């Protein structure tokens with residue numbers, strides 16, 4: 001049923017340089033907005049002197065916290081901080097000036113006096129008995145509402161009947177989204193007294209909320225218009241709201257359009273990072289490999305403010321044990337505050353970290369049991385009819401084993417594993433092959449209602465506009481939606497155009513997160529298109545002397561199913577419908593069934609559908625040159641139906657690159673809480689030269705609850721990659737328990753005989 | 767701040783104007799000439815989003831003082847091709863879905879063009895090397911490399 005790939009709906013503008021990103025917009029009279037950052041990890045603000053700054057040439061406004069109607073956005077994060085600095089990115093003053101250099105000169109002229117306070121700089125420090133409590137009114141540093149437990153069976157019993165018990169600790173680091181486009185907004189006022197903000201935002205409705213909070217305007221008087229977003233991966237959410245709010249305030253103060261664009265350093269210093277985790281796992285198994293019990297403590301670093309952990313940790317608890325059937329489970333996930341940059345949503349929303357730990361654990365457990373990684377998994381894989389750790393009985397097809405076997409076959413895993421095991425230990429190059437299998441709950445599940453909307457409008461000439469409430473942030477959502485609408489209406493996708501989200505036009509369909517854009521976001525598109533089709537079929541039936549239910553539509557024709565020669569063109573019927581005053585614009589709305597979740601036990605039907613993934617990685621470590629390289633990645637997915645193959649493949653390749661970076665080279669580094677690698681000269685992400693040979697396959701799969709049978713992909717594409725690479729490194733005799741693999745601790749922990757074997761983190765072989 | 771005279775040929779059009787001494791070529795293109803297809807991603811010569819072709823070579827325009835390019839010939843993505851007359855690289859990027867967010871795309875295209883102008887039939891390794899200075903966070907580069915290979919084939923089919 002999948003038609004050949006058409007070009008992406010947004011591609012022509014992008015290859016010709018005509019796509020206008022937020023930073024490309026210009027308005028007459030626009031001025032520059034800038035912020036003064038504290039650059040302190042933890043401090044009290046004694047005084048702020050703006051006297052000189054305000055008199056500097058070209059300066060129009062300098063604002064402090066007291067000048068704002070509201071100090072913070074929906075979370076605890078301040079637009080402007082007044083008394084206490086909680087991390088380096090906190091902002092003390094806003095400046096608006098005629099030009100960027102004038103604004104910068106004004107920032108340099110502001111004098112702030114700080115009283116430095118002792119800082120909390122790690123998960124361990126945050127949890128210490130004698131720690132400083134960072135947020136007033138709290139008894140400890142736990143992030144509000146971030147604790148999500150799972151209690152299933154009785155772990156004590158489970159361990160009692162286990163023959164082998166294994167305990168392991170794993171860790172991950174701060175990872176930067178590194179979207180290539182830094183944050184940008186342009187704020188102006190409308191003729192009707194409203195505020196209009198153009199922005200590089202993943203969630204325009206969040207930005208609208210933030211602008212309303214910052215200015216005191218009602219939501220009805222704020223319009224946020226999303227521009228093409230130059231990458232986001234979960235990153236351009238709340239911090240874009242803060243930027244939008246600040247720009248809006250300056251715009252109202254000065255009466256001029258305000259443009260605010262971050263440089264890379266500001267982007268890295270202020271924006272959310274992938275939460276670092278500390279995992280403590282204890283697994284109990286019978287000699288035959290059956291896992292009887294799993295106990296896990298997952299602590300993530302929330303950083304200075306409460307941004308996502310309270311939601312993300314729910315997903316974390318559901319997936320904490322992986323795609324396995326385990327009768328006795330006790331999981332606790334919680335986050336802690338520190339004085340470092342805050343954690344936020346990043347592609348996977350905890351899953352790449354968890355899968356790294358939990359799939360490493362599976363390999364280590366297999367080693368303890370004297371089983372192969374595959375054997376152990378096959379004993380424990382979830383199948384249809386099994387119960388997950390949250391007590392959900394899986395009724396849709398469960399393809400964990402299927403994707404695994406296929407990925408192993410495609411990568412020639414079994415043969416290579418034997419061959420690599422027989423390598424001469426003195427060989428210069430040591431090879432390893434490993435894999436990881438994962439599942440991913442599609443959409444928001446029991447975290448929040450997965451409701452969303454879309455407007456489909458057919459114009460009198462037969463052209464069609466699809467406006468979703470969810471955003472295309474590069475993943476190709478508009479293209480997927482156009483495909484789904486085109487299929488429903490039986491028209492070629494070329495006649496369909498799409499608009500970015502304008503909060504003044506489409507209903508608030510929530511956030512574009514959780515890989516729900518197609519899975520859930522496609523549903524209102526199909527519903528709206530179906531309603532229009534019904535209207536058109538009623539007209540066509542009259543014309544063709546047939547009954548509407550006997551009609552079908554395909555390739556721009558509406559025809560009698562049994563007699564396709566009796567047909568009328570889509571255009572002709574649309575014109576007739578328009579002249580007859582028929583409704584040709586419909587707002588579709590999808591509201592899922594409510595889901596029951598018991599917070600105290602972590603039991604409930606977490607998600608309606610799950611996607612399944614297996615990634616196989618092959619690595620080579622050159623013991624002389626010290627270069628470790630990922631040579632090959634094979635990624636096999638069950639994502640239900642693939643809507644647009646080219647876009648879907650792009651997601652998988654992109655996930656491979658991002659996963660490779662996380663596994664080998666990416667880590668935000670700090671000196672006393674301040675980021676030391678705030679640009680791409682020191683924060684390395686994979687380049688074209690770092691990419692291994694890459695293979696992928698989507699297995700045929702149906703029978704799920706997604707729009708048009710499509711499940712989630714964007715995050716699934718990435719999540720198992722770091723784990724697979726870690727298991728491949730382990731197979732080459734370098735077991736990594738902390739990511740990225742080649743951080744300094746790795747050197748410290750190497751045995752004397754291994755020192756000097758692996759010296760660089762480069763994956764490059766050019 | 768002093769202004770000086772700058773003459774450039776940009777996408778075949780002669781530019782002659784006074785510009786601030788401190789401006790980078792990137793600033794002149796984006797802010798003076800409104801050629802915003804060229805992007806800024808890092809400002810320190812590491813991401814390649816600002817890549818343009820100056821006198822036949824791909825350069826990071828954030829690292830070039832505009833006045834130092836005086837008398838030069840600049841090509842930007844806007845001069846590469848138009849919607850109805852796409853450059854083979856642009857057409858190939860479309861066919862291979864070699865972009866997602868599209869922010870790296872203009873720089874990627876210009877690096878690829880400089881490569882193909884110099885070597886019409888580069889190997890895969892040479893392609894990867896030519897775009898190794900262009901960071902892309904979305905695509906994993908696979909479809910981009912495929913697109914450049916295919917564009918090379920389209921441009922000089924006789925040599926297949």
Ligand code: FES
Pocket residue numbers: 805806807808809810811812813814815816817826827828829
């Ligand atoms: S902006 Fe010039 S290389 Fe990044």
Ligand code: FES
Pocket residue numbers: 180230231474865866867868869870871901902903904905
């Ligand atoms: S397509 Fe997004 S950075 Fe390359």
